[in-house]
Amino acid sequence: MSSTGLIARLTPHQERILKTLETIEGEISTQDLYIQLRNTHKTLGLATVYRGLEVLRLQGLVQSRTSTDGESLYSLVQKHQHYFTCVRCSKSMEIDACPVCQVEAELEQKQSLKVFYHTLEFFGLCTFCQAAGN
Template sequence: MNAKHTRSQERILKLLKSLNRSLSAQDIYVELRNRNQTIGLATVYRSLEALKQEGSLQVRTLPNGESLYSSMQQDQHHLTCLRCGDSILIDECPVHQLERDLQRSHQFKIYYHTLEFFGLCTQCQLKTEVEI
């Protein structure tokens, strides 16, 4: 990980750590502007890409294509509804041993992993049954 960050990268990291939740690039831009920190949207995107490349933040892409960025350095696992977009965070992780094996067998430095299952939440299942 890079020890030297630009001022914009530092602002983004500080914001994500202080909020302790995932945000889209647009949300990061708005939040920084609301805090009177002048930054352009293109700079936000460039900074996020650089931080992602060095492993300083995590990125999760939603089914609608939107990316959410987080400073949390932990594995994240979700059940995501394809209809309403709700995501449920799950704690179980069946791939920790696989991650260690892959790092060892491929000499590949893994920063984090995500595991996501897509389907229908209970409410959307009920709506589907009613529509039939």
């Protein structure tokens, strides 16, 4: 089976969402993405953006995570990045290392699974909040 067969054809709206995500550094909320898309495509509805993101997520093109204030943040899957989030000031920091890539390779090789992406998040206190007192 060819792997390209897994990807269904995208609608113009979905392609537009994908293209916009390509121009964004890091992550974006559905609402903010909607606002950006509206600048150039006035007829686009918020429901279309929600649906489009979900379709792209199910195809493994887009990933999402929930921020500490409960908002869904989206980014392209190829932006493989993990974060440490401070529970006190909610600041997120990028983590460079990833031990999960090895596990991912094993899942694909030994169990023939197709892994789109993985998530790994760290939570705790940043150095500033540790110093700011207990």
